[in-house]
Amino acid sequence: MLETIVSALPDLMVANAAPLLVVVPLILAGICVFTPNGRTAWGLTILGSVSSFLCALILLLQVGTYGVVSYHLGGFAPPLGIEFRVDGLNVLFLLLVTGMGVLAAVFSWPTVAAEIRVEKHRLFYAAHLICFTGLAGVAITGDAFNLFVFLEISSISTYVLVALGGTRDRRALPAAFNYLIMGTIGATFFVIGVGFLYAATGTLNMVDMAERLAVIDAGNRAVVAGFAFIMVGLGVKAAIWPLHQWLPNAYAYAPSFVTMFLSATATKVAIYAVVRFGFTVFAPEYTFETLNITYVFGPLAMIAMLVCSFQAVFQTDMRRMLAYSSVAQVGYMLLGIAIGTSAGLSAGLFHLVNHGLMKGALFMAVAGVVLTYQGTRISDFAGLGRAAPLTMTAFAIAGLSLIGMPLTAGFQSKWYLLQAMLDGGWGLAAVVVVASSFLAVIYMGRVLQAVFFQAPVNPRKIRREAPALLLIPLWGLTLATLYIGVQADWVIDLVQAAAQASFVPGGGIR
């Protein structure tokens, strides 16, 4: 099927998929600013996301055929020129980011129209497209400094997007400010780290850097410092506990659409960068045996899974609860990475993909409720199971997947993760995974109980579903969750290819 789609696309696009994936939304973002109204900007956003998604599909096919796709920007050959380099690992993330981008763009219009002031619609969509470009760029580039640039592009536009939630709730402004400070510290740490590595190796191209690092003495202080700065800096972006504190407020007060898109993509891309540096730029032996990153990531992941799940249990605001749950889920992914085996990494990546789908669905359903009933407290959700059955059934399925119910995607990846834990001899971590899932039963169960078994607080709550524009992508995600829960082979193949690619220095075939 993939082949038929790709063969229907113009040759120019197929030949230049890698740069077009980033350039098209970037140019459309500029055009958005000059469009007459928000609706046109929305159309352009969908156009940009879809075109990027198609490019990602092309790249998936090409990676399947050639192993690695490399594009030299401006015709300057690496290591001096900037290179877009796609292998099994990052094609997975490109698919996730662009795919979620398409779904988010489709559903965005009703919520944006309701939550953002009319005169800012164009600018909002422009900022979103830039954010999208940045995230896709981080995932596609093969140049360490270019990665920093894209990270900043996405971050700065995200600050703007979060702050736009101020129309609805003024607390969005301090949340955006906090995020700006923290994000900047993270980015600064990252660029300092890259600086150290440049000093040590004299190159910024990641493949070249990996080759040169391989012959440098393992005890080199500059390299060690660079590694530490990069990991901590990316840790901020990935919301690794205890560097997550920007996230709950930012997610809780941002416009619904922004929350949904960021939760499914932003932290995931940062985790991609962690994997890229931890496994490809630095050799896995160096990361895990010489520098013992396991002893940092492992405990932090386990603490995140327990502490943030507990915090989620006590939240009264739905989006804050989901945000804390996101931090806990980052713990699962990080745990998979921290084992340092191929099985662990692919389990972590598998959970990452599934979490993107189900958290996206959850936040999308919440966006629907915000749209129809204007409330995000858990008590506002009471009795909605009867008032909006379609929205809430999707919400419930995604929630059960978050818990890890059998026949849902969440079960598949947690099962995979548990197996990886036990194979790696991490019995304690397996116990923590189960305990954290139990806490998830409590916090999701509390919500589902309110939704389906409590009487509505507000007698006005007659039957009122979210608009179809929102329901279609919502159910798309929900059905995908169920499908992966039953038949996960396709995704498992992808993540295993990704895990294998990241164990090869430079990724894939040279």
Next chain:
Amino acid sequence: MSAFLATMNPGLLLILAGVICAFMPNQRVRQVLTIATPIAAFWLLSGAVQEVDLMSLSMIGVDMVLYRVDSLSFIFGFAFLIAATLNGIYALHQDDRVQDASAMIYSGAAVAATFVGDFMSLFVFWELTAISSVFLILKTGTRAAYGAAMRYLGVQVLSGVLLLYGATQLFAVTGDMSLRSLSLGTDAGTWLLLFAFGIKAAFPLMHNWLQDAYPRATVVGAVVLSAFTTKLAVYVLARVFAGEPILIWIGAIMTVFPVFFAVIENDLRKVLAYSLNNQVGFMVCAIGVGTHLALNGAAAHAFAHIIYKGLLFMSMGAVLYRTGTTKASELGGLYKSMPWTAVFCLIGAASISAFPLFSGFVAKSLTMSAVLHEGHLIVWAMLLFASAGVLEHSGIKIPYFAFFGHDSVKRVEEAPFNMLLAMGLASFICIAVALPAVSGFGYGMFYQMLPFPDAARTYQPYTFDHILTQMQLLVLAALAFVLLQRFNLYPEERPGTILDADWAYRRAGYGAMLWSGAVWRKAGPALMAVWQGLWHRAYERIEAAFSPQGVLSRGPLTGGMAIWVAVLLCAVLLLSFLS
């Protein structure tokens, strides 16, 4: 037949129809479904290729075979489908969605279980038979029925759990989940399986759920229940533990001990429940012998038994439906008002007592010959005694006290036509499978369906000594009954409760529970207070830390986090410099 239908387990068809029945308010549609579906299922079964895995899937590393037919499963499945059809006809007069659905799903689960090829799928349908059938007891609506239903459900689910545990144990050792012949004693898994099957087959001391639940089921419910559960267990025993010597003795004891209970029991449906126990004993014994002849005997006996036991339960059901009771002490003389029912009941009684020309004779002869042939003389004598007992309690006692005996002066209508039709068809089968000397009909055709038709073809049930032995036995037993009755020595039929092994858990166990309840009432509150106090404190601590106002969420976020960044950087650096 399309390729899809050819590979579909007929039981699934019944289950599907049952699910439709559950949601179908229209009685006509349900009537059509309950009769047409078993016939359609039989059509599916008749087209199935034997000894081939027709439907299989693989889940979490276990290969599941959902449809596999061979000569052993065929005859059981066939009998189940006939029973399902007859039950459907028998239930036509009543407008009850729950019972229709329950009976259909239950029959379907039993048929499906007969045709699966691995323990995992067997477990699924095994539990489904338990869960779906409990409604047939619950629907009586009395308190006693509720209690019996819950005990029934508990015991049946326990059997399923043991089955699953045993099967997984076995899987862990051998890595093979397929339903296959096993021998006892190699490891714990096989014993667990034997226990699971034993509960369902109502082995001695595990039998009480049967006499507890069946007499309390509804009119239709008892008929339906009598056909499937125990015979499913017999089938699985024949498949897994054929030729296991321990089963010979279990079976022999099983045939003998219910006789005593059946003779003194007053509730005629409970008499039938005891006699069911005794009949299953014959089959278990035959499975224990395990020769081709014996296995033929077990299968033939199961087939015949499903029909005539159903027939007897049907006739008692008709009596219950018309008079409102099945207590022997309150019945008698009903042949005047229910002549047809009386005739059908006599045919059933003749069949179960193994009179020549009735189905019990051609079936039981196989078992008896097989036991004698292998030289188990004591067992043979026990079975002979049990046969006399069968005549005593099922062959004479049931029809005598219900339809003849001293007149209870109850004048009621004849049973509804659909009940008579079902009983008539069952009676026809009872006689048709036993007729000698009619080519292409009678026992010759019946023996063709047995698991080992070659062994059956050479066997002659109607030999002079077979008939003579059987007639001697029957005549003497009948004479004993007449004499005892004449001199008023026969145990009088009076209402009362008979103590059986279930006293252990229903009285002694209940007493222990009452005692521990009393202790708990005294000590409980104090313990609970301590526990709640601890829990409250822990909860407060946790909330103080994690709630939105708690320690972890307080303080200047940016500053706190910037410090954390620095701390973490130091930690990573320290770790890397140290190593």
